[in-house]
Amino acid sequence: MRTSVLKYVLLITATAAVLPGMAQNKNKGRAAESVYDDAVKAMRARQYPEAIRLSRQALDLQPDFVDQQLLLGRLYQLTGQHDSARKYIRQVLTTAPRYRDAYLYAINIELAQKQYEEAECYADMALGYFNGDREFMLKKLGVMDEARKFYQGSNYANTLLDRYGADTTVQKAVTGHFLLAGSYFRKNNYNNLARDNYEKALMTDPSNQEARQALTGMDIRNNNYNAALERIEAELATHPNSYDLLMAKLEMLHELHRYPEAISLLENIIKRFPGDTRARSQQVPLRMEAAAYYTNTDPYALYASILEKNPGNQDALQKLIGLSVSRGAYREALNWINLGLKSHPDDARLLGLKADMLESDRKYTEAAMISEKLLQRQPGNTAERERLGRLYLASGREYLVQQQYPEALTAFENALRVTPADTAAPDLLANTYLLQKKPAQAVTVLDQALQQHPANARFLLKKANILADMGQYDQATAIMEPLLQQYPVNTQYSSLLQDIHLSAGRILMQHEEYEQAKRQFQAVLALQPGQPEALQYLINAESAMQQPDSALARLDQALQQDPHNRELLFKKAGILSTQHQYAAAGAILDSLRQQYPFTVKYRNAYTDNLLAAGTTAQRRQQPDSALQTFRQVLAINRKDSAALLYTINLYNGKGAYDSALVYADQGLRYYPDNAAFLEKRVVTLENKKDYSAASLAADSLLRYSNTTAHTDYADYLRSKTLKNQFGLFFLRSSYDYGTSRWYNIATAEYRHFMKRGSYAARLNYGGRTEGTGVMGEAELYYTHNRRNYSYALASYANSDVFPTARLAYSLFHTFGKSIEAELGARYLKADTSNIYSGVVSVANRFNDFYVNLRAYFISDQPHFYTSFNLTTRYYMNRDQDYLLLVAGLGTSPDDRSRLVQFPQLAGLLTRSVGTGYQKTIRYRTTLGLYGTWINQKISPTIFQNQYDIFVTVQRKF
Template identity: 85%
Template structure:
């Protein structure tokens, strides 16, 4: 019976210890979520530095917090720290490749650094997971527009319209794309493409003024006045009172020599706008121009009539071509040239004129074909050769704009075939290979050109740039050193030389090749000892190489030249802080924040340094020093959540629970929605053993954060407010020997929990074949100190079914490393015998296992016996449940099932093994089931067996 009672006691203490461990592990995850919520609020308030600091704290607590990683990436994007933003966003995409928002941020990072190919790659990856997503498709279209991929973008915009033609957002975005593409092609002289895009914009938005005005301007430039006039009149139908449209109509009528209509239009304008000086000033000049037009015969019409009567008249044909060119009507001139070539297809002059007209109309490929024929007829003509090279280059450029790279390559290679030494063609050919992501071919082209022009600085510079982009920094640096020797005062070359070494150093830093990176930065500083970026990177490299003394020496050397350089001072403070020289770092940061009181970076760094100093003192078991530092942080910012939380933890660790509670309440005043401070309040109340208040606070926490962990914690604290427990126990023993083949004990127990332990009263009802009996027991557990407690029991029975009397006492003490020792005694009166026993035991808990070895030294005059018991438990489900294994040698005075037979069994060789399982529900209801097999050696050849089944149920209330 004693063994069973101890099981319940140990279970109770183990459960209490386990629950505290569970609460602490749960709070770690909650702390990360609370920091994330604070970071989101700081982001919304545009307090990005604070948000980054909170995010880093959250990730330090929970590194795999995907939402927090994405928020930190977004914060670095908002603060233009693109490399850091890219790092965290890629981590999110690696962990959660279907995280849609991460792709949008990844695209924005690459767009911000003009990495258009990377941005488009992310857009394609996102669409691979979210096929047909409208917003992602719009994002891809915007990437194409940023990259000037208007030709492909137009096709993609058409696809968008096919899928979402009725969506106003898509319509607006597509219209914007076509307008942007039209403006780009118009600016670069690709009128057909510009016109096509403007017309597509009008198809989507027929009233779009930008597209209409652009098309009207193009028609005027192409002398297509009729079409321009039609557009202006269409707009006037919508906006009849527009002064600009009416004046445009007047100008077009004047250009078309439709003077009667022009004069009528001018009269209408002066009537509508009588105060307009511009309109009044045209009254006489317009009429004079009309009079001159109608007075003289148009030469163009005369020559046209001559050619109609005599189609072979070359003079008239030449005049018509010349008049058309003089009027800017190049297409009309081309029509006359084609008419002449029908009669004289081999006319060199006409072919040359046609080539000129095609070039003027930006039809470079067609012009180049004619120029090729002309050069074949006159292979020694330098002018024709020069024109053909020019046309091939212009044609290639045209193909480049339209991203037709194979055609562009052919054009530039044709130009080099005609003029191998042409540097422009070589340069453009190299650019084409670069656009195709073929840097090695580009270098080959430049090498061929440099064989013709070995001293061409522009080609050498381009080659150095490409080699640097390919990561061949040594080769690129060698070229730049050659150029600098030749042009020592050229600032551009100095800048590129620095960029090459800095880029190499940055990449080496990313790959943690700090020694090699250091050499790159030293090369920059050798030419410019005060180059700030190289100096900063070199300091970072030395810090990463665990060379803080060297980094500090370099900073001090730089500060001799510029003692007030705040970035160097800030860097020095950072290194001192990492070296745990918090006082020195604090002096620098305090000076900076006083000099620049509105610079948030210095104020935050100062408080961060104080927090680091406090954490270091806490880690070094200096709680008072840590608290002093955290108080200093709170004097600067009484709302600093980190300082508040650290102070709460330290005061709890010192057992100063009232101070911890005050800081928790202060945190809740500033952050009423922060579950972390509420959780700290609950824990502090629990530490104070004010379980009623802790339970109420836990209920509030549960309403704010209803998770399995908080619910379990609330149940635990609620159970600690319950002071009473009722239990029912049933023991069934059966034998294969003697006249009595069974023995049953039913027990009812009431237990009351008090501040220093608990006391219980039990009533045992036993039955054997010989009869029944009742035994009453009183039990006490009393805690003396944190490490020492006592156990006492007294029992009395009225029949031989139980021993007449039982007395027990033990004192327990816990030593280092969780070892617990017991020293006690037992008294048993049965069958007129008085049996005395001494008890010693040792127990330890490691990981999820508990082991207890107990020895009994039994005196039954004139006999003396020993008994040993080994108990092991394996705890599960946060120590609420356990599996039990027991092995014993001998019969102990704490074995309830054999106490009535103790005098007869004391001298026998007895061995027993048992197993059991106990399950607790919500810290209130406990069920247990145990079984034991006992074997006793009666003689050298005779053994007898006993089988016990023990069932328990206990309920707190």
């Protein structure tokens, strides 16, 4: 017993010690969050010292605050304190190794300190977590360039191009790498390596001027003027009016002693740029130098003069062609070749030379036409066949650059026809179809190529890619799986197969084919167990298939391997929430929210889960439980509009209107212009029957949301504040019997509305043939409670125009929601008669229809009569207006038009039918018009008729 007591004492002591600590930690977490927000604001304002001070303060409050550690590391980086920055970034990576931004900051810090090995290490670590991520791959290439590891960088650049070849950002980065490498090697006199890198830059970006200019400059420094001239002429083909290029060409011609061309070009430059003094200053010196150079020494001039004198001299022609080619004057050589072909059009040697010259001048199509003729003459010439295939490929590439796809297709098809075993032609042909958005034709070309090269991995890989893009995932998979079995260590094949399965799964998910999608994601996990995207999709598929238990089991299995994976935990909470297991979901989300207090989605998910739990409790008629849940939401976010609105509704439903008003006012403090909270406040005040305050609130609502419904509501509430009403009534009755053929009653009424009903005073003025009279009336409606109210009437008249006296009383009781019953009595004194009546009625409301059946039991000694009235109304415009239809049998003591004749009419068979329409304007002015036909049978063959018209006008004030 003593031991048990001691245990309880220790437990209570421990609890007392822990609870304040827990509360203190929670308060510190909130304080740290507030300080973190201030630090972020200071950083955005570039107030770095203040931001650092606030960040350190936040870490003092919560040392394991990962987002704050990252922010402090970033601030130290921005202020050049790299050692301190490195310390905090490493802390982040130790705690959260998948924190993407931390790797970017770590790489930048090491680059700033020229710690290239460390920077590359961080890039590799990031790629380990984010395999194939473009941004980190570009970062790694940049680190290699900074470290001057150009050889490894070039290999990595090719890997980037293989993966992201169509990405313009990658193309620019790779081009920049080759330019940087070329510049480095050129400065260090590694000319071959420099040339190789500049040419690779041109392969990636054929229009890159920097690479072209660098290659041209290298050719000039190496006295390779012919090569430099070729590049300049190639650039002039696309920029024929460039002054710098024209002057550069002039300089090359000068260096090559090709004075005729130089002089001709100089004259052309002067014509295009007549004001250029630099060009004009070379006119005389260039000619003087040419004259000295050619004086009796130039073989070219000598052979030209021989050919001029003897045009058929083949030796001179061959010499001139050779001299032109040796000088790099290919167009000039082409002119001499054309001159020879005029006299010998079938000369195979000249035709071959012409094809060479056209190829050198990048006129591949024309060269191919000549090569085609030569091959037709010598079908077995292997060299000519290879040249023709090469020319068609080059021609097709040129057409591709110019986006002339039909011409490119023709060229590649010709290349495939000439050299069917070549692999470049089908590859380029398929690419051309893809550029035209014709994947089916590209697949056909690849199928034909695979018939000749069945094991070509490049063709198989390209076909699988195209099929996957076409959505034919099964066929793509059928290609990739054997490839992967053949090359199991090839990560490219494995990645592509995973991408195919993932793409197929996504499409199937979009089409709600969850079972098939599930198999695709399982295939990905078989290739790479734990692949996060496939796992997420697989769980989503099982959830959509109403297999939450399976999805949860899979999540639990994954969490055993990685128990702190917040994405898996978040997904599990989501499934639990959809299964209405709000408590379990809330426990997970609360843990995530506290662990990552600045991750908005966790905080929002936690509150959404609470809201779902609260609304479920509300639907289950558990208002107290729902209120408690919504208060939890407001404790986290006191501005949560949904929780505030739900809470207001619940308090209104419980009749706790003061509490509902507190939350409505709280919502308006945070959302002063929000119509929903304004409307809730109006409704709550109306429920309290505080119509004056409700009307003022409705006017405020109109300022922010002036809709027809809100205007109507404001009018209704304003009418509720009006306590008085004045009415005018006029009844016109006419008869087709007796000496008095008409009877008119004009009535003025004053009514006052009070909290429990209303009372009224009326003055009736009546006129008949026999004279006029006045009758005064007092009327009362009094509400006893929610289900009972009374009606009372007393009237007195001083002439025969009205009955001498009337008394009436009825008690009404409501059963259920809409059935109302009446029990009452009536007294009427007219002439010498004293008539007593009992009244019973029942009424019901069916949607917009109202029906009332009333029976009167009338005693006029020694006689006893009955009378029945059936009243129906059809309400319109939110019950403001109605159509009326009345049918009666007998004469009742409540019929104003026949009260003065009641003793004479009570025993007659009387039937009546009437109709009317009442219109209320803005709940203040009521207009009514009614008509009734009454038929009385006074003998078996004689009937008499009465016609009533009743007009009303009432106005509240």
